[in-house]
Amino acid sequence: MAWTLPRHIRDVAERGLDRQVRLAVTGLSRAGKTAFLTSLINQLRHAGLDAQLHLIKASREGRLLGAKRELQPDLSLARFPYDEALSSLGETPPRWPTPTRGMSELRLSIRYKSERPSKRLLGETSTLTLDLIDYPGEWLLDLPMLRQSFLDWSQTMNALLTPSRRTHMAEWLEAQSDLSPDQPADEQQLADLSAHYTEGLHRVRNNGGYFIQPGRFLLPGELAGAPVLQFFPLLSCADWSDEALEALPPESLYKTLKARFDHYLKTVITPFYRQHFQRFDRQVVLVDVLTALNSGPEAFDELRTTMEALMQSFSYGRAGLINRLFAPRIDKLAIAATKADHVTPDQHAALVELLTQLMNEPLNDLRFGDIESKAFALASIAATEARRLEEHDAQALSGTTLEGEHVLMFPGEVPSKLPDAAFWARQGFQFTGFRPRPHTEGPLPHLRMDALLDWLLGDKWQ
């Protein structure tokens, strides 16, 4: 802990001068974090030259002069692979950037002219240091675990086993069925069972599930294979009384799993919040509403409960768990529905509305905790172009599908309320994956990235 202290102090000093912001970007996997950050860095690097950032006030007024990359301060974090991402977009045919796994960081220094004459006197231009941090939203799902004991957690996981989850988890369910809490723990058996459990989680995730705990199991990063990630809920605990479980010897299966669970909380979850989360100033949460809408009612409902759990990390109200455990300081939070280029422009308002409805409860909590929040619909890298078809009196999208076919389509209407049974019965929405448009140089095409940036950082380059 001691080595973080100077860093904290420096943070405070630089923040006092208002010259440094740590902007964190998160979202469940496949929500579009990598694409978002690639586009964000790209737009800012083209600011002041040819970027299309008309909705940023400073850019409109010609005060945004440009941005360049700096050496990142935290040498133990991976660097965000911007160059790799950009070059994969430049291939023929263009390819979406490879998703990042785990946490990565990139520092930009942005030059701008201040609006205030007093500041302008001090120097011709000012510089804002922007630290961009990308981390998986799954990690935030672990927060509720901090409040639970291993026993509680096992019961919660048991309750979560819906019939469809049971089929994905069948192998693990089968293998753990004859386990008893009092049997002695066998290292190899634990490793095998954990592998089954992790595979099951992957299958759940790949089949439209969103709520995955423990979050680090899917994206273990440098922890892959370490015993701290080798545990799983012990379903047979349910038949035992608390006292009997407590009385078990330390080598018993129950006690071993419990020790690993506690270790996970202490060495994986808590440090993330302490060393990283606590230091974020602004946050973007990306939500892929359209894919969920496409997958059907079950996925959509799960997305909703998952987002609710995820947002607990931002609920700073007095009763919020996060506030009791840590001292977070995020003051602005943007929630963005990504991939808005999959729907025609006339549907964007409905998409924002749907997102707001989806996040209704968490958003109320935020307001309670004095965090400013706003919902957006955006496309980090617009893969389609909107067209107007006069003969049909309709808007349509023109783009190239992932398979390489050029299509002109109307993907259906986005409901502006949480979809009801009637909507699902008609299944009025058709989501097609698009290939990014060929890109050589110049800024990447985007939708409303500028609106988000202006809201999120506009006060910093006043």
Add this chain to the structure above:
Amino acid sequence: MTDPKPPRRFEVPTESAKTAPQPIPSLATAQHFPLESVGARVEETPESDTRAERAVDDALSPPRKRRWGLMTLLSASLVIGGIQCGVQVYEAVIQNDPFSGLWAALGVFGAGLLARSGGKELLRLKRLRRHAKVRKRLENTPLDQPLLADTARHMRVSRDDPHWRSYQNAVNAHHDGDDIRTLFSHHLLGPRDRAASQLITRMSSETAAMVAISPITLLDMGLVAWRNMRMIDRLADIYGLELGYASRLRLYRHVLANLAFAGASEIAVDMGSELLGMNLAEKLSSRAAQGLGSGLMTARLGLRAQRLLRPLPFTRQEQPTLGHVRKALWQQLKRTDERRG
């Protein structure tokens, strides 16, 4: 979401995929405004109105009733007069009477001139009426691009105007009502707002200086009224409007009357409150104080006129205030005062 439109695919027009379906030129209708609409409307008149300000309102709003009777009378007599003169010219030619012929020709010419300015006046009145309509529409319907293109036309911004072109360059099909309001304000109204503010500051500080050095009170009343008129005229020009004689006459009468009769006391009241905002440690001579009063008056009128002439209402952040003008005024006056010793 009673009946969502189903997804559908369209034929990709071969070859000319780029040409056949047009890129969307404009936004579709009805836009939802996002959670916190940024552009809060400015409430009408934060300060209490002075009578002169009400005069500006009056002159810049189109006449409520059309005087059909008066108009018929005037135009009919013009036509008859014109015809009569024409007939006289004809007769003079036949009777070989050069003088009466020339007089009559002059009469025809005069009637033509009158008819022309009458026509112009009607046109200006019509534009004023349209201005009111445009403002109302902008306030009551969600903004979209055709509406703003219409507004720009009304403001006499040509298609080649650099401001219009930079606006066109910035807007995009996915921008919602608030976005295009921002962009329109920035690209088209921004430069005009700045010109208007400069004009108001300049005119009011000049007026203040003139009053401060002029020796006769009555003279400067007239002077102030005349300068105020000129200022409002030029403000109208900045926003692409032209005041007709009727508006001008009404304005002139009101401003003059207000300045002459109610003006003195109002200026005193005004000055009292405005002076509080300034550095009272420095004293002004009484002439300079009078100058300051008239300067502030001019500035208030100017700001009021600007607010009425601008097609889109100001948002709270954009709204220019008396504070900006005050500083310039104060400096100007101190300079003149020092020069007079």
